[in-house]
Amino acid sequence: MRARRLRRLCTVFTVAVTAAATALTGAAPAAANGAPYVGNQYDYGGVRTPIDGDIPTVDSIADSITGSTDATLADVANHRASLPYGDITPGSGPALSLYPGPTGIPASDQYSVQVNDQPSFVYKSVAAKHDTNRELDTSWTSFSFTGSVTVQVTALAGSGLTGCLIRPYSAAITTTFAGNTCTFTMSQPRNVSVEFQPNIHNPIQHPMLVFANPAENDVPPATGDPNVLYFGPGVHQIGSGNVLHSNETIYLAGGAWVQGAFIANGPVDNVTIKGRGVLDGSFLDTGNQDSNKNQPGMIDIADQSSQNLLVEGITLVNAPRFNVRALAQYTTIENVKTMSWWYSTDGMVAGNKALVENNFVKSNDDSIKLFWGDEVVRGNTVWQLENGAPFMISWNLEGDPSNFHVYDDDVIHAEHYQIEKSAVFRALHAGAGTPNRYLFENVRVENATWRLFYLTVENNKWYDPTLGYGELDQLIFRNIHAYTNYTHPNVVQGIDGTHKVRDVNFVNVFTDNRCIGNAEDFTIDPATTNAIRIVKSADGSCWT
Template sequence: MPLRSVYLIVAALVLALLPSTAAHANGAPYTGKQYDYGGAITQISGSVQTVDDVADSIKTSTAATVNQIAAQRATLPYGDIYPAAGTPAQLTTYPGPPAMAASNQYSATVQQSGGQISSYVYKILARKTDTNRELDTSWTSFSFAGSVTVRVTRNAPGATGCLVRPYSANVVTSFSGSTCTFTLTEPGNLSVEFLPDIHNPILHPMLVFANPPEVDVPSASDPNVRYFAPGIHNVGAGQPITSGQTIYLAGGAFVSGAFIATGPVSNVTIKGRGVMSGLFMDTGNQDLNKDQPGMIDIADQGSTNLLVEGITFVDAPRFNVRALAQYTTIHNVKTMSWWYSTDGMVGGNKSLLENNFVKSNDDSIKLFWGDTTARGNTIWQLENGAPFMISWNIHVNPQTFNVYDNDVIHAEHYQIEKSGIFRALHAGSGTLSRYLFDDIRVENATWRLFYLAIEDNKWYDPALGHGEIEQVIFRNIYAHTTYTKPNLVQGYDANHKLRNINFQNVYANGVCFNNVQAGNFTVDPVTTNAIRIYRSTDGSCRT
């Protein structure tokens, strides 16, 4: 049998073995245990309607907010982000920056009609070299509609096959020589991995950002547009973000810059297919980097109506995108950064974080300000932080988060004890509530799924006291790996609890959890109440 056919079969088998998330048991009979304050344990048999009602309420509320955000975004100059249905087949590649060396690890071509077209491959080096186990990251970026055939060639010898993550993208590959070939019919932010180097740490990752076609492209002659054409632009830090402004990075633009709003701003669009680099701000020192600004930094929560779309952010020493405006959209953004202090993205109250790729060493997606939807995102977590961070020291009372249909393709946790895919280290006075995590897929992580705690940390202010966390639902969580660390659910004391925390159809370590033993949970009976661990009885959660 030809080698190409062998790898087509292997890829198909891998996809077939993954649990399907299409069939849900929401509202169906369940079996499991409820753990209450003081150590009481009761059997769950049948429906848990109160939890399903909370989940439905969160979905209804955030869907209405997403519509409000869309209505606000429609008023922006150049605010359209979705190609129209029936957009004709097209393919756009982008030039590499002049005098910047392409990756020496990989090359890539794309093909739609006619011959193959070279697609420029970038490379950035690891920066926190005392802990980063990876050496660099390469990526290529293009835009298309219809279908496109992608070929990625690894320059180093020794590969025996390839695959594409996330598995949920259902990308079937073929392999010949040192080239991985696959055809896409939908946009996606993908990791191309060459066997046997598909487990953490992958020393030389290769990413493919297959964008949708650009729409509503700004005019370079518009006086309200700051337009960066293809080429290298060194503009530095402190670049102002002002109300009514559009900042556009064309594909092939490489901008060394950081943009900041010094007060409240409104009606701002930041978009394009170019690259923004923060390497010029990197001091090479972890502590000093904490004083650097974000690359997009809008900290005033009086801001409103913001769009960040399409741009690739690399080598940020601090925040990539901090966008605390109300009615914020962060869409199809790509971030890659290396330091413990470098977060991926956070939106303000009433935000939509959609179809982004985040490769970060600190928290990838911060869920801090409420009334937020995060969907369709792909996360590659480095050794610090969490893919989904619920709290550090929140002193307000945020509520209503709908986090669904996301993929964590790697989490390289290996030494920081309190790491986890879902994490809360809440030392603030706020009460956090109404979180729905649904259809989250985790592919290559071995440390811990859940670390949920109210506990002091070095930023804790004893004058403010402690808060609580309540009404959190983890539903249809599929982790295709084995974890070595126990899951933790722990409040602070009898008056500052984790309450009504639900683990419904959570699959990991080859089992679907229905009690603390099956899920390897540590649940503190003195500081928690109504902790439910249960699975459906209809077979939709793999057992």
């Protein structure tokens, strides 16, 4: 496979500069930014230039992006501080909060959970919805804590099990296994997947998730505040016609199961939606993929003049379309969990000036859309089903969104298996805009074997080409660690020599069991791209 890719690339690129890179022995330790580097730059027309040393152009772009997004974080925090019940810092206790199973909601028949020797209710989602789904359901439990807890997850229906593990790997949680029970200790909040060997590779038919939340803080009162809509434990059937209002707080207590959706009919300001309960969208499901495309999001704020939104702590399940579409300026989406099945169900998208942090997203269509700019996306965990992308950079965008800092995120599964253009990092840009200035850093990818990068300007059936095309510009992928090998080459391609993909930088990308420094695993179109850099640290310290 790799030899065929290399032969193909040799026919694509005309090597204009053939000076070989100097062999590096006894190199000095890498600088904080990973320099010095070795690798190659591929320019318009097929020119290849070896790189040996610093890459100040890339460092300058990265520093500029982080300077802008750091200012955005401060702006978002200042706005969030003005919200009633808007404090997202972890609470001081109690040490453990377990939540009751809502009456009428059956417990999972796949798993049971004990936390500090006390039962924690285990939910199970409805059956998979689309004929391309290869999973059957998903079970999960949710609790809040401070300090540390011991968790025991028992596979009730498993046979022939030999052990267990916790994803993401970065959580570094050690397990013990006996009698179909996986036991582990958690000393900090984390959303994790508990997987039983040998069933740890895609597709896992019965996933089990543990949402270990921080202790709650700034909880609104159940009564007495006219601007609070409070849902206590139990089932609440409120439907889809729930209009959001400015200066409103919606609270879903742990153990609440709310069959409802919230929509803004125009601009809204200063809205908080929080808690530890569940928002269920199954009542919106028409049972038909095409019809579901007309359904609203479960949290749906489309007016971009809206300001100051917080969505924190809740779990959303069974959305037929969007889970969270929150296009308000100064939005925070914090520790939100989503699980959905339909082919066109997206996870979350935030508006201009946003923080998307510590969430768990399990979607079939795009999990996290990066469309509006001035955005920080960090600490998230993504389980991607078969259709969309964990990180969607562009899809027919008309504007020029810029300044995205995406870092310290984990993709624990990407179940792509049949859609040719699938990838973990993906742009299928057919719009007239030029999305630019994306910095991805310290992103870890597990159990994904199809493709890592697909970055293109290309037409599709949902775009009118008479509207014209833009470009993709200034993308940095730095310290990306993919634990698996890929069956499809990475693609970087514009649509013509005027509408290019340009200034794209792959810095210390570890994939296929090595750090890459050339285009061996890429298909890069020399007629529609420029300044594509692929480099690795010269001292061999590629992020491992």
